[in-house]
Amino acid sequence: MSQLFSRYDIGRLTLANRIVIAPMCQYSADEGKATSWHQIHLGHLALSGASLLIVEATAVAPAGRISPQDLGLWDDGTEQALADVVKTVRQHSSIALGIQLAHAGRKASTRVPWEGGDNIHPDAGGWQTLAPSALSFAASDFPPRAMTGDDIEALKADFVAAALRAQRIGFDLIELHAAHGYLLHQFLSPLANRRTDQYGGSLENRLRLTLEVFQAVRAAVAADIPVGVRISGSDWVDGGWDIQQSIALARALQDLGCDYIHVSSGGLSPQQKIPVGPGYQIPFARQIKEATGMNTIAVGLITEPEQAEAIVATGEADMIALARAVLYDPRWPWHAAAKLGAKVHGPKQYWRSEPHYVKDLFLKE
Template structure:
């Protein structure tokens, strides 16, 4: 029987050759938002490995929307040119669909890379004033963000639209809106960070309003034959915060405005979170959203083994699986999964002879420069 992991999936006019996704992973290695040689190699190695989809790291739609000064952006011609180079190489060595995660860090912006301590940027030349739905600092002792007014929200929406148009011009196959892990749109969703008393705060309907407006604007700006997805945190892991029942309502509303898939993660909003981790610890959230909101989902979170991924798909818990740290550790994970599940996968011709499947039967190869 053919594996579920290596079966194709079509969303709108885009067909993914298999159900493996390289999850977006911040590299904190850009210069003024521009991806460089690190990104060329980082993403290129995944393109050689044949996952169905590669999603580029959280990319700021404006300079102050980045998490750190080293995060990628898509708000200038220089950023666009940097991505064009990376995309051209990825297309030349593989057939993976390429997606881009667009986001805004909100109150979690203007911070240092993890290996530099992860705290607030103190260099005045690099720091910026953060913004959020309400003036609630991320951590005690941190500067409070500015509470966004209507003009600020309109500016950010326009920035998402412009970045989406750049992504379309670059030829990305998919755009993913980042509304997880405590960044700006998640801050609007959660009552822990949204203390507004206007039409964008208070009730669940009001807290969902701005994220839905941004999603609808992105959907309208991206080609109709290409999918737009969203990454959410299904729960804050804090009593009285954002939770699974609210996520299900939100995902139903997203489906109504044209969302094609929900990438289901969790946490990241507040350090009081009490996360219970373990293999596939977020898959139950993914399955519940898939069933209750009747929308395709992507599972992520300590998915490490091919049979684990296969089981998630075969049991109907998700439509795709995403790997992050597991793919960093083993960029050839799709090759290993293909061998484990008895499937063929196209390798670049210079590497094809290394595949252990050749001992049993000829292996599929790909001609140079072809996808």
């Protein structure tokens, strides 16, 4: 029996298999509001056969957007627009839905990737960015403003407010974004955090904001909604955030009731040197799982069904997440199930699509 297609529980949420669709920014919102693109994008991914679909990094405040076109969840308008998308998806799919809540910090106020992704200065239509310290991501960026104590309290309130909106919309799971060089990661890494107050310096201090945000969100939402955290296992820069600090963070989150860790890497510094290759981030997930026993999601160049099966079957991670691979092949879980002799959920309108050499692929319950 395929382990990849076995059921799995994250907190009180039971998932049909171990395949997750990772959050992927679409840069297609209108002043933070979901659009018809999100209906199409999330709609077809919801028919993929994966067990969990996590909506892209969703800004908890306008200044937290990576680009002006980022998805947001900070007022009634953004809530209603996203609720409309969720309602449509739920009409046609039983997939569990999660959302990743985020603030981009010093990596905010940029052009969309297909326009170069460069920082937009405030006098050119961008905005003043925030960071733990007044250190830019790139030398050409407009410098961020170091956050005050009041800014930090407002940030925690913004995460809680967005989480409560996500709960009202009906999301099954909430993920906090502390990876890829965005604001919470900036506080974690000594490369971006040069503060001298209780949020900087020692590892304990650098962990503090992520732990406080998690604790506030966990306390605010219902107990049956799992809350997890996505982290970067390493900055891939000497002297930066690394796997040992990641394990310390995971242990601290575990003590606060964190339901899972979603392990990526990089994104904090242009000086990163990443040895990209198939499954290159899997060792980070494995080490965190070995050290803590927490539910772990592994991601990063997982492209083949046999590769994904081995990751789960050998216990390197509990679940695997697909990003670009599932954009390229939105039926990846179907094809994986066919290869591994498993069954998968698919819409009844598509049941007749089975190739002649594949029998009883779809679960018809």
